[in-house]
Amino acid sequence: MSIFSYLLPKRQNTATVAKERLQIIVARERSVRGGPDYLPRLQEELLAVVRKYVPVDPEAVSVQMDRESGCEILELNITLPEKD
Amino acid sequence: MSIFSYLLPKRQNTATVAKERLQIIVARERSVRGGPDYLPRLQEELLAVVRKYVPVDPEAVSVQMDRESGCEILELNITLPEKD
Numbered sequence: 001m002s003i004f005s006y007l008l009p010k011r012q013n014t015a016t017v018a019k020e021r022l023q024i025i026v027a028r029e030r031s032v033r034g035g036p037d038y039l040p041r042l043q044e045e046l047l048a049v050v051r052k053y054v055p056v057d058p059e060a061v062s063v064q065m066d067r068e069s070g071c072e073i074l075e076l077n078i079t080l081p082e083k084d
Numbered sequence: 085m086s087i088f089s090y091l092l093p094k095r096q097n098t099a100t101v102a103k104e105r106l107q108i109i110v111a112r113e114r115s116v117r118g119g120p121d122y123l124p125r126l127q128e129e130l131l132a133v134v135r136k137y138v139p140v141d142p143e144a145v146s147v148q149m150d151r152e153s154g155c156e157i158l159e160l161n162i163t164l165p166e167k168d
Contacts (some may be wrong), residue, residue: 006156007109007111007157017137020112020113020114021112021113022110022111022112022113023109023110023111023112023113024108024109024110024111025091025107025109025110025111026106026107026109027091027107027108028104028105028107029104029105029106029107029108030104038137038138041137042134042137043131043135044131045133046133049125049126049130049133051130052160053122053125053126054122063091063151069107071091073091
């Protein structure tokens with residue numbers, strides 16, 4: 001079983017399959033020293049970078065933040081608009 | 085079993101555990117229309133964004149690119165330097 005089984009799990013076999021999707025996952029293993037929590041700001045800047053390459057509708061972005069066993073996980077799921 | 089089992093799998097229980105690690109995974113589901121392959125350029129820009137927040141040694145970055153069943157997966161593993 002590979003990580004690919006978990007990435008982009010919402011694949012659709014309908015007419016909307018022509019849409020392109022992009023998923024960005026940032027996992028930060030926090031050291032014992034702690035440190036500033038920069039993931040929320042990082043999220044904004046990562047989206048800005050993606051926008052340089054493809055148009056992104058703000059409503060087409062879903063963001064999830066999780067914490068588990070010393071890790072912070074930031075997950076961005078972006079559905080890109082269909083080409084004109 | 086969750087995706088967390090697959091993120092940051094090289095956790096070390098040694099003296100180096102104080103190091104902080106960051107992992108960025110970008111998964112792009114290619115649409116039937118194809119489109120330009122912007123992931124390599126995106127990778128450079130994502131690293132530039134991370135460098136705004138934390139110092140990154142170029143030698144501490146490993147990059148992997150995979151393709152599987154219509155997906156391109158870009159994986160960046162970054163070991164952040166210990167604080168002075």
